[in-house]
Amino acid sequence: MQLRKEAIISLHPDIVHRSEPFGGVLFNLETKAFHPVNEPGYRLIQLLDTHPSVGQLESKIQEWYTSALSQPIAEAQAEDICTMFLDELHHRQLIQGYPQEDEVRPPNPSTTASPLPAHLKLKAPLVVSLSTLFTCNLFCTHCYVGSTSEIRPDNFTVEELCQILTRLKELEVFDVVITGGEPLLLKGIFEVLQHAKSLGLYICLNTNGTIVTPRIAQRLRDIGVDCVKVSIDSANAAVHDRFRGQVGAFRRSMRGIAHLVRAGVRTDIHTVLSVESTGSEQDIDAMVTLAESLGVRKVHFGRLFSTGRGEDQQKIAQAHLLRLIDYLEELKMRNPLIGRTPSKSMPCVPSIPSYDGCGGCARGVYAYISYNGGVYPCTNLYKSEWLLGNLREQDFTGIWEHSPVLADLRTRLSTVSTSMGEAFHD
Numbered sequence: 001m002q003l004r005k006e007a008i009i010s011l012h013p014d015i016v017h018r019s020e021p022f023g024g025v026l027f028n029l030e031t032k033a034f035h036p037v038n039e040p041g042y043r044l045i046q047l048l049d050t051h052p053s054v055g056q057l058e059s060k061i062q063e064w065y066t067s068a069l070s071q072p073i074a075e076a077q078a079e080d081i082c083t084m085f086l087d088e089l090h091h092r093q094l095i096q097g098y099p100q101e102d103e104v105r106p107p108n109p110s111t112t113a114s115p116l117p118a119h120l121k122l123k124a125p126l127v128v129s130l131s132t133l134f135t136c137n138l139f140c141t142h143c144y145v146g147s148t149s150e151i152r153p154d155n156f157t158v159e160e161l162c163q164i165l166t167r168l169k170e171l172e173v174f175d176v177v178i179t180g181g182e183p184l185l186l187k188g189i190f191e192v193l194q195h196a197k198s199l200g201l202y203i204c205l206n207t208n209g210t211i212v213t214p215r216i217a218q219r220l221r222d223i224g225v226d227c228v229k230v231s232i233d234s235a236n237a238a239v240h241d242r243f244r245g246q247v248g249a250f251r252r253s254m255r256g257i258a259h260l261v262r263a264g265v266r267t268d269i270h271t272v273l274s275v276e277s278t279g280s281e282q283d284i285d286a287m288v289t290l291a292e293s294l295g296v297r298k299v300h301f302g303r304l305f306s307t308g309r310g311e312d313q314q315k316i317a318q319a320h321l322l323r324l325i326d327y328l329e330e331l332k333m334r335n336p337l338i339g340r341t342p343s344k345s346m347p348c349v350p351s352i353p354s355y356d357g358c359g360g361c362a363r364g365v366y367a368y369i370s371y372n373g374g375v376y377p378c379t380n381l382y383k384s385e386w387l388l389g390n391l392r393e394q395d396f397t398g399i400w401e402h403s404p405v406l407a408d409l410r411t412r413l414s415t416v417s418t419s420m421g422e423a424f425h426d
């Protein structure tokens, strides 16, 4: 294919990137897909930040190769390398402006995320879930935190939360999920969110939505929170209320979502697939219809994991769950409202029977910080045996680099094959 030399290429607006010891990593804030690249590739990625034309890219490639090989390379060779590079980025949905409009080809879904080889370590997680508060106004049957109405004396202070956010920014974490408990119950939550946004962090707030008023919605909008994700587990009010442990929760969450949408806050829904919430194709259809009627941007579906009160929950049988995931993946091709769906390849680790993760922790993709400073590899692994360290005693990097628990987990998981190339988190 002949590229137009004057065509301007840039990274897709959802793509962010940072350098890594092996080169760099790109991350899609919308899909949470990530892509490791080697050093020469990362130099080209950085060049894309300057919105170069194809001609300028080709010249740069010719210049770099000539200097690396200590002998000139032909213009045609530089053009071929450039085409290969742009082709790959286009197929991974990382760039815009290529190919030219009249040549648009559909992206190849199988290459939209790239697993991180086991020998490559990220310098810091891509996504961090930060639990701001243990306390909650609901009592969900599945809650991995085990939240109740209790106020825990060892809960983070607002000052501590702001310090942690500053550190996460220094570590170039791409995506911070503000969670709980119910984060909107935290006195000072707006100060925390304001601080995060003043640092330029991408912030998603997870909430049950029951206490969102028009004023709160407007505040979130003014602060510039990037996304508010409201948990709705069934389109059937009675089922949702039973799952969430409170009569009227569904009605209040619906009202909360309406306030958010009206205020112009990007609002998504998160639904847990389980026997007692959304567990069939019909339930999924009903949830999608509900989401459409509410005007939210996306509806995400997650699987139930066996942590906290989730341990006692009946799980959907594996074969049925795989069918539901197939169903969701097919729906997703037709309906852009469907956001993230569970991965089909959950590794089973015989040497760690209690392991209930997706394999991402082996690559250092996520971290979960509990309301009292505990650092865990993931929300799914929020159990005392997976505690890596505490931020009140140690800096994040010290924990991430030197925790023997994490080192052992990574070693054991390095033998497990996973197609993991996505990082999403609650």
Ligand SMILES: C[S@@+](CC[C@H](N)C(=O)[O-])C[C@H]1O[C@@H](n2cnc3c(N)ncnc32)[C@H](O)[C@@H]1O
Binding pocket: 136, 142, 143, 144, 145, 179, 180, 181, 182, 183, 206, 207, 208, 229, 230, 231, 270, 272, 302, 303, 304, 305, 306, 307, 309, 310, 311, 426
């Ligand atoms: C712990 S809650 C905290 C934020 C807020 N209270 C809420 O409910 O959205 C964050 C998300 O985790 C989900 N969650 C809780 N326990 C879970 C479990 N055992 N398995 C899967 N998801 C779970 C909730 O449904 C919710 O979407």
Ligand code: SF4
Binding pocket: 136, 137, 138, 139, 140, 142, 143, 144, 145, 146, 147, 148, 180, 181, 182, 208, 244
């Ligand atoms: S899932 Fe959220 S709303 Fe439900 S009890 Fe846990 S923290 Fe509260």
